[in-house]
Amino acid sequence: MQLSPPTHHLIQNVWLTRANLWITRQDTDTVEKYALDGALIKRFDVRGDVAAIAAADDGSFCIADDDSGRLDFYSATGTLQHAVVVGTQPSSIVRDSQGNLWVSCYGDLDGNGADARIMELSSSGEVLHTLPLSVRPDAICVSPQGAIDVLANTTRSICTVSRDGKVLRTFQMSEQARAFFVDARHHVWVAPFASDAIKELDADGRVLDVYEAGFEPVSFFGTRAGTIYVAASWKNAVFYFKPAR
Numbered sequence: 550m551q552l553s554p555p556t557h558h559l560i561q562n563v564w565l566t567r568a569n570l571w572i573t574r575q576d577t578d579t580v581e582k583y584a585l586d587g588a589l590i591k592r593f594d595v596r597g598d599v600a601a602i603a604a605a606d607d608g609s610f611c612i613a614d615d616d617s618g619r620l621d622f623y624s625a626t627g628t629l630q631h632a633v634v635v636g637t638q639p640s641s642i643v644r645d646s647q648g649n650l651w652v653s654c655y656g657d658l659d660g661n662g663a664d665a666r667i668m669e670l671s672s673s674g675e676v677l678h679t680l681p682l683s684v685r686p687d688a689i690c691v692s693p694q695g696a697i698d699v700l701a702n703t704t705r706s707i708c709t710v711s712r713d714g715k716v717l718r719t720f721q722m723s724e725q726a727r728a729f730f731v732d733a734r735h736h737v738w739v740a741p742f743a744s745d746a747i748k749e750l751d752a753d754g755r756v757l758d759v760y761e762a763g764f765e766p767v768s769f770f771g772t773r774a775g776t777i778y779v780a781a782s783w784k785n786a787v788f789y790f791k792p793a794r
Contacts, residue, residue, distance in 0.1 A: 550587040551786045563768045563780035563787055564604050570787060571604045572780070573612070580610060580623075587787075593627040603642040603650055605672070613639035613652060620652060622674055633674045636666050641688040648672050651697065653686035667697060669712075680714050690731040698737070700729045707737060707754070720754030730769035730777060732792070738777060740766035747779065749792070762788070 550570075552560075558574040565571070569590065570583040580593040580602060597614030604610040608625030618639060619632045636654030643651050649669055656665035665685050669678040684701035691697050696717060697710050707729065708719040726739040736757065737750040747760040764781035771777050778789045 550585070550789075551784075552581075552583060552587045552589070556785060559782040560767060560780045560785065560787075561599070561782070562602050563770050563778055564602050564610075565770050565772065565778055566604050566608075567606045569604070569608075570778075571602055571610065572787075573599045573602050575782075580612060580627075582608075591627075593623065595623065595627075596621065596629070600639055601642040601652070603644055611642070611650070611674070613642055615639060618654065620650075620670070620674060631674060633670065633676065635668050635670075635676075637664060640686060643689055643691050644672075645669075645691045645695070646693045649677065650674075651689060651691050653689045653699070655685045655687075667699070678712065680710070680712070682710075684708075687726075688729055690729070692731060692735070693733070698729075698731045700726060700739075702726065707739075718752070720750075722754065728766060728768050730771050732771055732777070733773075733775065736792075738769060740769070740779075764788075 558577050561575045562573040572581040578595055580595055582590045595612055598616045599612045600615035601613040611620050611622045618637050619634055621632045622630045624630055635652050638655035640653050640655055652668050654666050665682040667680040670676055685703050686699045687702045688700040699708050702725040705722045706719055709717045724741045724743050726741050728740045730738045735752040739748050745762050747762050749758045751757055764784050766779045767782040768780040776789055776791045778787055780787050
């Protein structure tokens with residue numbers, strides 16, 4: 550779907566709720582709420598450097614502020630309600646099947662991965678669990694079964710960890726990725742930095758298929774029905790498809 554009105558700011562993140570599409574953009578301090586036909590409904594001014602977003606069906610949302618290491622929680626009208634400090638350089642947010650939020654943090658600003666972590670929070674922001682990591686998490690996914698998949702570009706790997714921190718499996722990638730998503734079959738979808746392709750991998754990292762997207766994929770969002778939404782940064786559009794079973 551083409552987003553309207555046009556803008557020169559590049560898409561950074563995409564999130565889907567029951568009735569709306571949510572977008573954040575590079576170099577802006579705004580969150581955009583769209584109808585599913587791509588029409589802009591409202592633009593919210595938020596504080597900080599937005600690194601990631603999670604929205605709820607009731608219209609409330611939270612953003613990860615890269616500068617302060619906070620999650621900021623906003624009402625459906627865009628009023629800041631409260632904030633939770635989660636760690637240095639939060640990089641992504643996902644919501645699990647129980648409605649809890651998971652946020653990944655790079656760790657220290659020097660980039661060596663110290664204090665890298667994943668945190669589980671309730672929908673209201675109560676910290677439930679903190680999971681230290683030995684690698685910098687660029688992005689995470691949480692399966693319906695509770696396993697946590699971590700994209701680590703510094704080691705060109707994707708690893709699956711349990712809620713108690715045990716590494717269940719790891720596979721190496723041949724290249725770094727902008728974004729990734731793990732579907733219900735535990736197939737891994739990655740958007741490599743070096744191309745405009747989307748790659749489908751099996752649970753062991755073997756390439757199953759390559760889709761030439763023709764645009765720069767920067768963010769994935771997968772639904773329980775199996776549809777995958779892909780944000781096309783410089784096209785100001787969101788594409789979606791449902792892989793063949």
